[in-house]
Amino acid sequence: MESDAARDTSAPPDQHHSEVTLRVNGKQHTLTVDHRSMLLDVLREDLDLTGAKKGCDHGQCGACTVLVDGRRANSCLLPAVALDGGDITTVEGLGGDGEELHPLQRAFLDRDAFQCGYCTPGQICSAVGALAEAAAGHPSHVTDPDSPSGQPVPLGREEIRERLSGNLCRCGAYPNIVEAVEDVIP
Numbered sequence: 001m002e003s004d005a006a007r008d009t010s011a012p013p014d015q016h017h018s019e020v021t022l023r024v025n026g027k028q029h030t031l032t033v034d035h036r037s038m039l040l041d042v043l044r045e046d047l048d049l050t051g052a053k054k055g056c057d058h059g060q061c062g063a064c065t066v067l068v069d070g071r072r073a074n075s076c077l078l079p080a081v082a083l084d085g086g087d088i089t090t091v092e093g094l095g096g097d098g099e100e101l102h103p104l105q106r107a108f109l110d111r112d113a114f115q116c117g118y119c120t121p122g123q124i125c126s127a128v129g130a131l132a133e134a135a136a137g138h139p140s141h142v143t144d145p146d147s148p149s150g151q152p153v154p155l156g157r158e159e160i161r162e163r164l165s166g167n168l169c170r171c172g173a174y175p176n177i178v179e180a181v182e183d184v185i186p
Contacts, residue, residue, distance in 0.1 A: 020084040024049065025093025033080045040064045040075035043090060051091035051121040055168075062167030065122035065129075066090050072129030074166075091121035094128065104128055107180035115171035123167050127181050130163035131155070155185050 055063030059074040067089040094102035114120040134153040
């Protein structure tokens with residue numbers, strides 16, 4: 001039997017971990033992550049950003065929604081190793097470095113658009129992404145097919161509800177969530 005001292009130290013590096021660099025809320029982080037680690041776990045466990053929540057771990061509830069390169073994504077489904085070089089924004093980073101709240105965060109407070117608050121970070125990140133998608137002219141399932149392609153999509157209540165339908169609120173704060181989003185539409 002071979003002793004520890006006699007083992008070959010020129011063995012290849014750990015094949016189950018990789019170094020990744022993520023820009024999270026404007027700050028660059030270089031981490032060694034297990035290939036099985038999801039972005040949500042890296043955010044919560046390695047970077048101590050606990051805003052995004054683990055609700056279903058299957059991408060069905062939206063509690064883990066963050067922005068990845070400006071687009072909303074369920075962080076519980078994204079392997080962190082696949083996001084090397086990515087730009088991630090969590091609810092903690094929406095307001096920037098200062099104490100100022102993002103307009104949607106302020107609107108959620110003003111409209112009391114949450115009850116238990118568990119889904120709120122995902123709801124807010126999803127709404128930020130939905131507003132950007134509509135402004136860029138991306139249609140949804142309910143967008144009028146006669147709308148001019150590539151033009152901003154007007155956001156009425158039906159359009160807002162459809163765009164946020166992937167984010168569940170177990171408390172039923174949906175009417176106030178829609179009103180909060182309406183409050184920030186330019």
